[in-house]
Amino acid sequence: xxxxxxxxxxxxxxxxxxxxxxxxxxxxxxxxxxxxxxxxxxxxxxxxxxxxxxxxxxxxxxxxxxxxxxxxxxxxxxxxxxxxxxxxxxxxxxxxxxxxxxxxxxxxxxxxxxxxxxxxxxxxxxxxxxxxxxxxxxxxxxxxxxxxxxxxxxxxxxxxxxxxxxxxxxxxxxxxxxxxxxxxxxxxxxxxxxxxxxxxxxxxxxxxxxxxxxxxxxxxxxxxxxxxxxxxxxxxxxxxxxxxxxxxxxxxxxxxxxxxxxxxxxxxxxxxxxxxxxxxxxxxxxxxxxxxxxxxxxxxxxxxx
Amino acid sequence: xxxxxxxxxxxxxxxxxxxxxxxxxxxxxxxxxxxxxxxxxxxxxxxxxxxxxxxxxxxxxxxxxxxxxxxxxxxxxxxxxxxxxxxxxxxxxxxxxxxxxxxxxxxxxxxxxxxxxxxxxxxxxxxxxxxxxxxxxxxxxxxxxxxxxxxxxxxxxxxxxxxxxxxxxxxxxxxxxxxxxxxxxxxxxxxxxxxxxxxxxxxxxxxxxxxxxxxxxxxxxxxxxxxxxxxxxxxxxxxxxxxxxxxxxxxxxxxxxxxxxxxxxxxxxxxxxxxxxxxxxxxxxxxxxxxxxxxxxxxxxxxxxxxxxxxxxxxxxxxxxxx
Numbered sequence: 001x002x003x004x005x006x007x008x009x010x011x012x013x014x015x016x017x018x019x020x021x022x023x024x025x026x027x028x029x030x031x032x033x034x035x036x037x038x039x040x041x042x043x044x045x046x047x048x049x050x051x052x053x054x055x056x057x058x059x060x061x062x063x064x065x066x067x068x069x070x071x072x073x074x075x076x077x078x079x080x081x082x083x084x085x086x087x088x089x090x091x092x093x094x095x096x097x098x099x100x101x102x103x104x105x106x107x108x109x110x111x112x113x114x115x116x117x118x119x120x121x122x123x124x125x126x127x128x129x130x131x132x133x134x135x136x137x138x139x140x141x142x143x144x145x146x147x148x149x150x151x152x153x154x155x156x157x158x159x160x161x162x163x164x165x166x167x168x169x170x171x172x173x174x175x176x177x178x179x180x181x182x183x184x185x186x187x188x189x190x191x192x193x194x195x196x197x198x199x200x201x202x203x204x205x206x207x208x209x210x211x212x213x214x215x216x217x218x219x220x221x222x223x224x225x226x227x228x229x230x231x232x233x234x235x236x237x238x239x240x241x242x243x244x245x246x247x248x249x250x251x252x253x254x255x256x257x258x259x260x261x262x263x264x265x266x267x268x269x270x271x272x273x274x275x276x277x278x279x280x281x282x283x284x285x286x287x288x289x290x291x292x293x294x295x296x297x298x299x300x301x302x303x304x305x
Numbered sequence: 306x307x308x309x310x311x312x313x314x315x316x317x318x319x320x321x322x323x324x325x326x327x328x329x330x331x332x333x334x335x336x337x338x339x340x341x342x343x344x345x346x347x348x349x350x351x352x353x354x355x356x357x358x359x360x361x362x363x364x365x366x367x368x369x370x371x372x373x374x375x376x377x378x379x380x381x382x383x384x385x386x387x388x389x390x391x392x393x394x395x396x397x398x399x400x401x402x403x404x405x406x407x408x409x410x411x412x413x414x415x416x417x418x419x420x421x422x423x424x425x426x427x428x429x430x431x432x433x434x435x436x437x438x439x440x441x442x443x444x445x446x447x448x449x450x451x452x453x454x455x456x457x458x459x460x461x462x463x464x465x466x467x468x469x470x471x472x473x474x475x476x477x478x479x480x481x482x483x484x485x486x487x488x489x490x491x492x493x494x495x496x497x498x499x500x501x502x503x504x505x506x507x508x509x510x511x512x513x514x515x516x517x518x519x520x521x522x523x524x525x526x527x528x529x530x531x532x533x534x535x536x537x538x539x540x541x542x543x544x545x546x547x548x549x550x551x552x553x554x555x556x557x558x559x560x561x562x563x564x565x566x567x568x569x570x571x572x573x574x575x576x577x578x579x580x581x582x583x584x585x586x587x588x589x590x591x592x593x594x595x596x597x598x599x600x601x602x603x604x605x606x607x608x609x610x611x612x613x614x615x616x617x618x619x620x621x622x623x624x625x626x627x628x
Contacts, residue, residue, distance in 0.1 A: 195408060196403055196405060196408040196409035197408070197409050197411040197412075199369065199403075200401070200403065200409050200410075200411075200469075200472065201411075201422065201426075203367055203369070203396065203399075203400060203401045203473075204396060204400075204422055204426050204472070204476070205392075205393045205396030205397070205423070205427060206422070206426050207426075210426065215411055215414075218411075218413040218414070219411065219412070221413070
């Protein structure tokens with residue numbers, strides 16, 4: 001140990017020789033978790049990739065001299081060069097510029113879709129766990145029905161109802177990830193509700209509302225964060241897939257999935273046109289997954305090896 | 306003297322579920338027609354082996370278990386007939402100190418928040434007044450108030466148990482159910498916590514229902530002792546009388562099971578046989594299968610609690626004439 005945790009030291013001071021400080025699982029402290037994440041190797045790489053994406057999304061207009069949408073018919077299908085690092089597409093747009101602007105859509109998708117899924121799923125799961133036998137039955141059967149559909153079919157069904165656009169793709173991916181959250185939350189919440197500290201709240205006179213949001217929710221936060229780290233890359237991939245199918249972002253938006261589908265006919269003659277968005281998706285997913293694995297290691301002491 | 310808490314023929318049954326439909330096929334009588342009362346300021350010790358229903362009885366007193374039969378009266382009010390509002394009000398008067406200070410503290414709440422919870426729930430006082438009450442209660446249980454913003458994992462078992470006590474006492478309850486408050490602690494810390502409980506009782510005028518499987522602890526704490534076997538009270542007596550001359554064969558066996566340091570004073574061999582399954586009790590006295598004095602009469606009918614001050618549920622007591 002290089003640097004002692006100041007709180008551990010304080011606790012050691014308090015205990016007498018007989019009153020030993022128990023070596024519980026490392027818990028508490030958002031900052032301590034961040035520090036452990038930084039020490040984690042794949043956390044560093046994943047965090048770096050994700051940070052790069054965020055940086056590109058924020059500073060896109062300053063990072064590139066080109067416009068992501070403006071056509072340039074003279075420079076169409078240029079291979080990578082010093083003026084166009086990743087080449088240009090069939091309409092003469094700079095691919096690097098489009099990839100950089102694409103980070104905005106990727107972030108939008110991952111954050112908004114995951115937020116929709118997490119919020120809805122958490123509320124459903126908490127409702128099922130707290131609402132009593134019949135509510136639980138009703139909610140979980142709906143969840144089961146949703147889970148019974150193949151994921152992509154569920155997405156298509158939702159889009160068929162709402163009509164294809166980037167916003168409906170977001171909503172569809174969000175809604176499709178709700179049942180997973182609901183299941184996880186219900187299970188974790190039910191086990192927390194059996195705990196003695198929840199019983200203690202009941203003895204004090206706490207109502208269901210206070211127990212659910214004041215005690216249960218904070219205690220299921222770490223599995224939720226871990227689960228979110230799994231669903232986020234999935235959301236990005238699903239949204240890209242939907243765009244590829246023409247059901248998500250529509251051209252000419254520089255969304256990676258949409259870019260792929262537009263340029264796939266040039267795969268043989270100008271492979272860089274497909275490579276740029278393809279590798280962008282690959283690295284984004286890789287970054288999210290590595291970060292997710294690191295988060296799991298940091299937050300879940302049981303799974304640590 | 307009127308009792309602060311009285312239980313009349315209190316029974317708590319747990320369903321045994323079976324079959325595909327998970328319907329209850331039979332019921333375990335975890336607590337079976339228990340009649341007890343506790344006077345204000347008194348400590349009633351409740352002893353018995355694991356699984357005899359003593360914790361369930363404690364939970365039932367706090368309204369955490371549905372009664373299959375019987376009634377519980379606190380300060381003249383029957384618990385079952387109360388409105389939701391009155392039940393909430395009553396929560397302030399009755400509290401529980403848990404057995405395991407590791408499981409009973411919310412790991413994601415600071416101990417200050419844990420102790421303050423009762424005040425928040427019942428909306429007692431202003432923010433400043435709540436903080437002051439938390440500080441005062443922490444001092445009473447021997448915790449440094451400056452530790453309020455720390456988390457439970459930073460504390461040792463003994464200190465956690467003080468937090469558990471502070472959480473229960475912050476509402477200034479009149480009755481505290483202590484559910485084996487020391488059995489999860491190191492022996493060296495047990496006596497600290499027990500003495501603290503006694504001091505707090507004097508200071509705050511508390512009434513305790515003190516549940517334990519440890520006879521020595523109960524002898525130290527209780528004014529009166531009730532012995533429980535398979536959901537029933539088999540003996541109730543003032544502490545001195547019970548420990549001087551236990552009347553029920555089960556209590557006698559419990560006392561003999563206390564290890565004796567002097568080999569010359571070794572007593573007859575301890576009980577043989579197993580505890581019968583609580584969902585399939587024998588006819589008559591439920592202890593007769595293991596009782597060295599079992600007679601024909603014991604198989605016919607279950608003995609009620611006999612005697613006046615010192616009561617035991619055994620036919621032998623009747624023959625001794627009621628004292």
